[in-house]
């Protein structure tokens with residue numbers, strides 16, 4: 001399918017690996033010029049080179065912490081008027097909520113709620129005035145379903161979701177859409193490191209912990225960053241202009257509800 005976005009520009013935050021990288025690849029495949037981002041220079045350059053050589057689009061790597069004002073400024077200097085913004089960031093570590101002090105709480109809220117809101121504030125007027133904009137926030141299945149030890153992630157992302165539910169309706173008539181993608185379990189470095197922690201706690205091997213986790217998913221497997229990225233690219237396409245303010249689960253059936 002031609003997504004109709006060839007020649008558009010996108011900022012894909014936190015995209016040197018994992019889900020962000022999957023989104024960057026899929027947008028590049030659709031002909032979108034990219035700004036990609038991460039804090040590890042070698043990984044970021046490697047991903048930029050890989051995307052350029054796979055899809056022949058322009059890819060500008062921005063080495064920055066997206067949670068900081070300086071990091072956001074660097075992203076917007078590289079691409080002042082993006083047509084597409086993919087909000088992504090690291091997630092808070094798995095931790096019992098009793099262990100979170102005020103600083104840790106505020107850091108989590110900054111990463112997963114304040115940062116995407118700040119970036120949206122900075123791009124939404126220019127998207128609206130040009131009559132095209134696609135904003136996708138990578139959140140989590142934990143917005144709908146509690147995950148042990150990820151309460152801060154759930155709370156901050158639910159805050160973002162509620163905040164954007166109103167904002168999305170204010171720009172829908174300008175062909176600017178804002179949607180959230182809710183990943184279940186996707187095979188990324190973060191998932192593998194969380195599984196490794198769980199394996200240590202349960203005195204089992206990483207492979208057994210992964211198998212146990214997959215067994216709880218109706219699809220009996222983890223998702224791939226590539227399939228996540230393709231869904232994201234579709235939401236950014238010309239065909240998805242009537243989809244806005246939505247929360248789209250990609251979880252292999254893990255969320256056990258009819259609606």
Ligand SMILES: NC(=O)c1ccc[n+]([C@@H]2O[C@H](COP(=O)([O-])OP(=O)(O)OC[C@H]3O[C@@H](n4cnc5c(N)ncnc54)[C@H](OP(=O)(O)O)[C@@H]3O)[C@@H](O)[C@H]2O)c1
Pocket residue numbers: 013014015016017018019020037038039040041043064065066067088089090091092138139140141153183184185186187188189190191
């Ligand atoms: N994978 C899953 O199953 C899953 C499920 C639910 C929710 N999520 C959420 O989805 C998001 C992405 O997860 P993932 O699995 O793709 O993680 P990942 O494999 O660890 O990749 C994270 C990416 O973000 C970059 N990054 C992290 N913090 C950053 C920062 N402050 N500034 C700029 N770049 C940053 C990392 O590069 P550097 O470290 O070099 O900066 C890396 O490129 C996370 O918020 C995670 O909690 C993931």
